[in-house]
Amino acid sequence: MAESAERKPTATAKRRFLEPFRGEALDVPPIWLMRQAGRYLPEYRATRADAGDFLTLCYTPKLAAEVTLQPIRRYGFDAAILFSDILVVPDALGQTVRFVEGEGPRLDPIRAVGDLGQLDPAKTATKFGLVSETVARLRQDLPAETALIGFCGAPWTVATYMVQGQGSADQAEARLWAYRDPDGFEKLIDVLVETSIDYLDQQVKAGADCLQIFDTWAGSLPDDEFDRWVVSPTRTIREAIRDLHPDVPVIGFPRGAGAAAVWYVSETGVNGIGCDTATPPFVMSEAFDDEDVVVQGNLDPLLLVAGGSHLDERVDEILDLMRGKRFIFNLGHGIVPQTPPENVARLVERVRSKG
Numbered sequence: 101m102a103e104s105a106e107r108k109p110t111a112t113a114k115r116r117f118l119e120p121f122r123g124e125a126l127d128v129p130p131i132w133l134m135r136q137a138g139r140y141l142p143e144y145r146a147t148r149a150d151a152g153d154f155l156t157l158c159y160t161p162k163l164a165a166e167v168t169l170q171p172i173r174r175y176g177f178d179a180a181i182l183f184s185d186i187l188v189v190p191d192a193l194g195q196t197v198r199f200v201e202g203e204g205p206r207l208d209p210i211r212a213v214g215d216l217g218q219l220d221p222a223k224t225a226t227k228f229g230l231v232s233e234t235v236a237r238l239r240q241d242l243p244a245e246t247a248l249i250g251f252c253g254a255p256w257t258v259a260t261y262m263v264q265g266q267g268s269a270d271q272a273e274a275r276l277w278a279y280r281d282p283d284g285f286e287k288l289i290d291v292l293v294e295t296s297i298d299y300l301d302q303q304v305k306a307g308a309d310c311l312q313i314f315d316t317w318a319g320s321l322p323d324d325e326f327d328r329w330v331v332s333p334t335r336t337i338r339e340a341i342r343d344l345h346p347d348v349p350v351i352g353f354p355r356g357a358g359a360a361a362v363w364y365v366s367e368t369g370v371n372g373i374g375c376d377t378a379t380p381p382f383v384m385s386e387a388f389d390d391e392d393v394v395v396q397g398n399l400d401p402l403l404l405v406a407g408g409s410h411l412d413e414r415v416d417e418i419l420d421l422m423r424g425k426r427f428i429f430n431l432g433h434g435i436v437p438q439t440p441p442e443n444v445a446r447l448v449e450r451v452r453s454k455g
């Protein structure tokens with residue numbers, strides 16, 4: 101422990117990614133992209149084929165570290181994000197999770213309080229240990245100037261997959277359970293809150309410099325529900341991490357939150373706010389001015405597929421808009437598999453030269 105306490109101040113000083121969290125507005129904003137490791141890269145597809153199964157890739161530290169490093173080697177992003185998945189948490193808790201080729205995740209659904217018995221936080225140690233091993237390897241292998249982002253899914257979003265058993269357009273099963281039996285549904289959320297705190301704590305202890313909480317389906321809930329299932333669990337996680345690791349910034353990504361994003365920031369105390377693709381420019385540049393928060397976002401991942409001058413123009417617009425602000429350049433959602441890798445290179449070059 102003494103060793104890591106000594107290591108931090110000197111080593112992390114080199115990581116420009118962390119500067120906005122220390123209060124600095126940089127001329128050239130740090131850049132990383134959600135899903136920067138993934139199927140758009142041929143080297144990812146090769147490692148993925150070696151691993152066979154997607155979860156095997158997530159739980160094999162050598163391979164998971166390798167795919168995390170691939171986009172750093174190519175593009176020199178300011179931050180690497182641990183290669184894993186938000187559904188590692190239900191898998192580690194004991195729910196059956198499979199990734200079906202071409203279809204996405206499939207889980208044996210949990211629909212009622214009676215199904216919660218199959219989830220056992222004590223079971224998570226082995227799988228979380230493998231993820232921590234990946235983090236530790238990465239901290240060794242990454243350049244000193246590259247920050248390492250750990251992450252988890254927000255309890256609400258993870259619960260939507262656990263209850264639906266797969267991805268869905270409306271997250272109906274989780275929303276219905278939450279309306280019909282809020283106290284029962286809260287028991288599931290509570291398990292996820294506690295497990296996520298433990299998971300993030302382990303990632304930081306292993307070497308993560310920053311954490312992101314992905315709430316992909318935050319936008320499917322109306323106000324009171326948003327408060328109970330998105331804001332409140334995120335605040336609990338954020339406060340626990342602050343107690344354990346006061347210097348580690350936490351970025352929230354409440355996708356689709358719209359006007360509630362400002363409320364989310366002030367109520368959860370996150371240090372960074374990931375803005376989705378639909379967030380209007382004036383919201384990015386002004387709505388968070390009264391909050392002590394770094395803004396991250398929000399290029400459309402499909403514009404990165406389209407490329408060309410339209411991409412360049414939009415990148416310039418975002419840079420102009422956020423000039424003088426504490427800002428991190430990112431997409432408004434994850435990179436899609438059909439993205440030409442050369443468009444990513446073009447984007448990084450543009451951000452670095454125009455900053």
Ligand code: CP3
Nearest residue numbers: 134135136137138181182183184185186204205314316434
């Ligand atoms: O950002 C990164 O590079 C780190 C790795 C990462 C993955 N998933 C790898 C992945 C991260 C941070 C995630 C988060 C994640 N996973 C979210 C939240 C962010 C978002 O995109 O909304 C969600 C909802 C999931 C759940 C999930 N994982 C789905 C719905 C799918 C199937 C859809 C798809 O894109 O294939 C996955 C699979 C997945 N997770 C892949 C990758 C690279 C593709 C799987 C493969 O290689 O076969």
